[in-house]
Amino acid sequence: MTSLDKVMIHGRRAARVIRADIGGVRRRQGGNRKMRQGEWRQGSAAEWLxxxxxxxxxxxxxxxxDQVTAARVFAASLFAGTAREEDVAVVVAELATNAVRHTRSGEYRGWFGLEVTLAELAYISVTDLGGGGVPTVCPQPAGSDLECGKRGLVIVSKLAVSIGVHGSVRTGHTVWADVSLLDTGEDKVGCEENTLAS
Structure with a gap:
């Protein structure tokens, strides 16, 4: 029986170590000479983390x-303690809801993908299966209430430093938002909407 034991990455090279248990004999396959000899060192877990x-x-x-809620909770947990966890949760919920409601992601056997990068300028994206129109921020007249169901990307644009979209109706879109963890987002209320970047 052969099983993938682990993947070790050293610089630009990745080496797989495969453990094969055949008749009680363990063999290693792949990797460079140092890894085969067990001399490879990466540093401490804390240094890596x-x-x-x-x-x-x-x-x-x-x-x-229901999976929109799961994605929202997951993203909020990643940003716990940053003072922007609720803003990130709203961004994820709005983008994922749009994917489920307006694209093939919400159809039978559909799915959506969430990518989150935690940094001073956090990157949040949701990838859908396409089929709807091109996601756009609808301009709202000054002083008007946002119509229910037409406010998702406007809300996202107010919480994010920038937002954008890439992809196509045929292959699917990735809608993304950059959220600054350096500010609390309070000064974003009332600012002009960001436009979608490609």
Whole structure:
């Protein structure tokens, strides 16, 4: 029986170590000479965990309304203690709701993807399966109330530093938002809407 034991990354090279248990004999396959000899060192777990690269998560969810809540809770938990966790949760909920309501993601066997990067300028994106129109921010006349069901991207644009979209109706869109963790978002209320970037 062969099983993938673990993946180790050293610089730009990735080496797989595969453990094969055949008749009680363990063999390692792949990797460079140092890894085969067990001399490979990466550093401590804390050094790896707190490396300067931003932390990134990707998850897929079934295209059902209850999964929007699951995505929202997951994203909020990643940003706990940043003072922007509720803003991030709102951004994820609005983007995921749009994916489920307005694209093939909400159809039978549909799904949507969530990508979150935790950094001073956090990146949040939701990828859908396409089929609807192109996501756009509808301009609202000054002093008018936002119509229910037509406010998702306007709300996102008020909470984010920038928002954008890439993809196509045929292959699906990724709608993204950059949220600054350096400000609390309070000064965003009442500002002009950001436009979608491509």
């Amino acid at each position: 707190w490396s300067p690269e931003p932390m990134r998560w990707r998850r897929t969810y079934s295209g059902r309304p």
